[in-house]
Amino acid sequence: MSEANDPTGGVVADEPGEPDEPGGPTDGAAPGRGPEAVPPGARPGAGHRRAAKGREGLEPPLRHRIITVSLLTVAAIYFLTPVYWLVVSSTKSSSDLFGTFGFWFHDPHPLDYLHRVLTYDDGIYARWFANSLMYAGVGALAATLLSAAAGYALAKYRFPGREGIFNVILAGVLIPGTALALPLYLLFSEIGLANTYWAVLIPSVVSPFGVYLCRIYAAAAVPDSLLEAARIDGAGEARIFSTLGLRLMTPALVTVFLFQFVHIWNNFFLPLVMLSDSDLYPIQLGLTSWQGYADRQPELYQYTVGGAFLSVLPLMVLMGVLQRYWRTGLTEGSVKA
Amino acid sequence: MREAPRRLTRAEARSARAASGFLLPFLALFLLCFVAPIGYALYESLLKVERTGPLGLGGETKQVWAGLSNYVHALEDDRFTAGFGRVLLFGAVQIPVMIAFATGLALLLDAASARWVGFFRTAFFLPYGVPGVIASILWGFLYVPGISPLVEMADSVGWNVDFLGRGAVLWSIANIVTWQFTGYNMLVLIAQLKAVPGELYEAARIDGASAWQVARHIKLPLIRPALVLTTVFSLIGTLQLFAEPKVLKPLSNSIDSGYTPNLAAYNEAFTSNNQHIAAAEAVLLALVACVLSFGFLRLVGQRGKDGESG
Numbered sequence: 001m002s003e004a005n006d007p008t009g010g011v012v013a014d015e016p017g018e019p020d021e022p023g024g025p026t027d028g029a030a031p032g033r034g035p036e037a038v039p040p041g042a043r044p045g046a047g048h049r050r051a052a053k054g055r056e057g058l059e060p061p062l063r064h065r066i067i068t069v070s071l072l073t074v075a076a077i078y079f080l081t082p083v084y085w086l087v088v089s090s091t092k093s094s095s096d097l098f099g100t101f102g103f104w105f106h107d108p109h110p111l112d113y114l115h116r117v118l119t120y121d122d123g124i125y126a127r128w129f130a131n132s133l134m135y136a137g138v139g140a141l142a143a144t145l146l147s148a149a150a151g152y153a154l155a156k157y158r159f160p161g162r163e164g165i166f167n168v169i170l171a172g173v174l175i176p177g178t179a180l181a182l183p184l185y186l187l188f189s190e191i192g193l194a195n196t197y198w199a200v201l202i203p204s205v206v207s208p209f210g211v212y213l214c215r216i217y218a219a220a221a222v223p224d225s226l227l228e229a230a231r232i233d234g235a236g237e238a239r240i241f242s243t244l245g246l247r248l249m250t251p252a253l254v255t256v257f258l259f260q261f262v263h264i265w266n267n268f269f270l271p272l273v274m275l276s277d278s279d280l281y282p283i284q285l286g287l288t289s290w291q292g293y294a295d296r297q298p299e300l301y302q303y304t305v306g307g308a309f310l311s312v313l314p315l316m317v318l319m320g321v322l323q324r325y326w327r328t329g330l331t332e333g334s335v336k337a
Numbered sequence: 338m339r340e341a342p343r344r345l346t347r348a349e350a351r352s353a354r355a356a357s358g359f360l361l362p363f364l365a366l367f368l369l370c371f372v373a374p375i376g377y378a379l380y381e382s383l384l385k386v387e388r389t390g391p392l393g394l395g396g397e398t399k400q401v402w403a404g405l406s407n408y409v410h411a412l413e414d415d416r417f418t419a420g421f422g423r424v425l426l427f428g429a430v431q432i433p434v435m436i437a438f439a440t441g442l443a444l445l446l447d448a449a450s451a452r453w454v455g456f457f458r459t460a461f462f463l464p465y466g467v468p469g470v471i472a473s474i475l476w477g478f479l480y481v482p483g484i485s486p487l488v489e490m491a492d493s494v495g496w497n498v499d500f501l502g503r504g505a506v507l508w509s510i511a512n513i514v515t516w517q518f519t520g521y522n523m524l525v526l527i528a529q530l531k532a533v534p535g536e537l538y539e540a541a542r543i544d545g546a547s548a549w550q551v552a553r554h555i556k557l558p559l560i561r562p563a564l565v566l567t568t569v570f571s572l573i574g575t576l577q578l579f580a581e582p583k584v585l586k587p588l589s590n591s592i593d594s595g596y597t598p599n600l601a602a603y604n605e606a607f608t609s610n611n612q613h614i615a616a617a618e619a620v621l622l623a624l625v626a627c628v629l630s631f632g633f634l635r636l637v638g639q640r641g642k643d644g645e646s647g
Binding site: 064065071075078085101146149150153157169172175176178179182186187202205238269272273284285288291305308318322 | 359364366381441453456465472476478516606619622623
């Protein structure tokens with residue numbers, strides 16, 4: 001079976017040949033080890049693939065390279081311009097936001113303004129930030145563990161109804177989250193959960209996509225023979241899962257965690273529907289409320305911009321790291337067409 | 338899966354128990370957060386509030402059976418159906434543009450010399466870390482006359498642009514979505530490109546194929562599964578369009594309360610306090626999303642049945 005035809009993007013095809021290296025599919029994407037950084041032959045069995053790509057031997061002509069780099073530069077300008085504007089604008093007062101040219105600095109006071117963002121309204125911004133971190137961090141961690149256990153069970157045990165359950169979970173991937181949020185709010189109101197931390201946390205820990213990814217990965221990366229050997233040694237099922245299963249599934253778990261973290265951090269509709277107490281808000285919700293009041297309180301324009309700048313920083317750093325991790329991790333979830 | 342069939346032994350009974358132990362926590366929450374809301378929305382959508390008392394004013398309210406009248410109401414509401422038409426038009430234009438853009442960038446990066454690839458890849462992917470709301474606030478500032486340096490620059494060369502006008506605002510929103518998600522889709526495609534064995538390229542090069550021919554005839558067909566994946570996820574995302582129009586609404590007169598189906602359902606529930614119609618609209622939205630994404634998967638699945646992928 002050639003990897004190219006494998007809709008799961010290689011994870012299943014890669015594994016059987018490398019049973020001792022569960023990290024196989026994703027480890028080519030570990031930080032600092034992007035394909036261009038891997039010396040040919042660094043990893044026996046996979047090295048020949050990378051070496052054969054050998055760009056050194058078949059350099060495209062100079063003209064092609066110039067065209068390629070110019071096109072890429074134009075695209076980079078498009079993607080970076082708003083970010084650049086945000087950096088410049090976070091150093092301006094509200095009146096300078098309106099009065100001066102947006103793509104250049106004017107009387108910059110970055111620390112002063114950011115300090116005001118952090119202290120406005122008794123430091124509510126810091127609270128929103130902490131809320132966002134809590135929702136995304138706790139939610140993603142719980143989602144990862146739940147997905148790991150469910151995916152592992154679906155991959156490694158045989159029981160009646162297994163495929164049926166899996167198909168229902170898969171259908172969950174295709175249901176728009178926002179279509180669920182409204183009825184979920186009505187439901188949570190009935191049982192008194194609306195407008196609490198739980199209202200955002202509970203739905204955030206359910207990741208059908210995570211289960212899908214974990215099942216595929218566990219099927220390939222956790223050998224049955226190893227489980228059998230552990231059972232013969234007398235280990236219980238829970239212990240086998242927590243010591244062997246989780247460790248062998250680590251690359252997939254990292255992907256699920258990061259995926260879900262970004263998903264929860266970026267989610268707007270769910271907290272908007274669920275929360276009315278601004279003490280429970282995540283950042284996005286808080287910033288839109290500032291933006292809404294900015295007509296009456298012009299300094300809020302500046303706080304919105306400064307707050308947006310601060311909120312974007314951690315995820316931007318995370319993105320820089322992620323794009324290396326996710327190089328191969330993502331297609332493991334390819335939909336079977 | 339791969340073991341030979343045996344009779345149910347004591348060990349296997351034990352493992353079935355273990356399996357349910359691993360599955361149950363997820364399944365319980367899945368039931369609560371996916372199955373129950375759908376059931377509840379269906380139930381709510383079939384009810385309506387009826388006021389008792391003289392002239393239907395004041396007094397008690399109670400929920401009564403409404404049949405499909407909420408659905409009829411939603412489908413007869415021009416604003417709601419116009420919102421659906423709008424997101425479908427949006428998807429028909431924005432998704433192909435974004436996927437083509439992402440594919441182009443992925444192929445360029447795959448062909449580019451190694452030194453710059455890391456910088457460009459990071460630059461393209463960065464916007465994915467900006468939440469939709471923040472991206473909309475950000476671009477909102479870049480669209481509003483008086484604050485936007487883009488409008489100012491266009492003005493200075495005598496070009497009068499109105500990013501938030503009636504005809505333009507939908508495409509201004511499309512730009513925000515494209516800005517956010519092109520890099521992510523590009524990364525999915527690059528991941529698939531990396532899974533293509535290098536021998537294929539080498540063979541093609543030796544046969545004298547140009548870089549363009551390699552891209553067109555080898556790389557593109559091989560990243561098909563990733564293209565399908567990104568398209569389906571984009572489709573689901575498009576139907577849910579909410580944060581962008583909600584944030585831009587105060588800035589533009591052209592965005593009404595039913596601009597997208599999601600916005601309509603939200604306003605129906607929280608502004609008009611009519612949760613039964615909101616539930617019907619949520620059900621319709623989920624239904625259309627499922628039909629479209631399953632339909633698309635079937636469509637490409639049938640055309641793609643040339644290999645083992647089924």
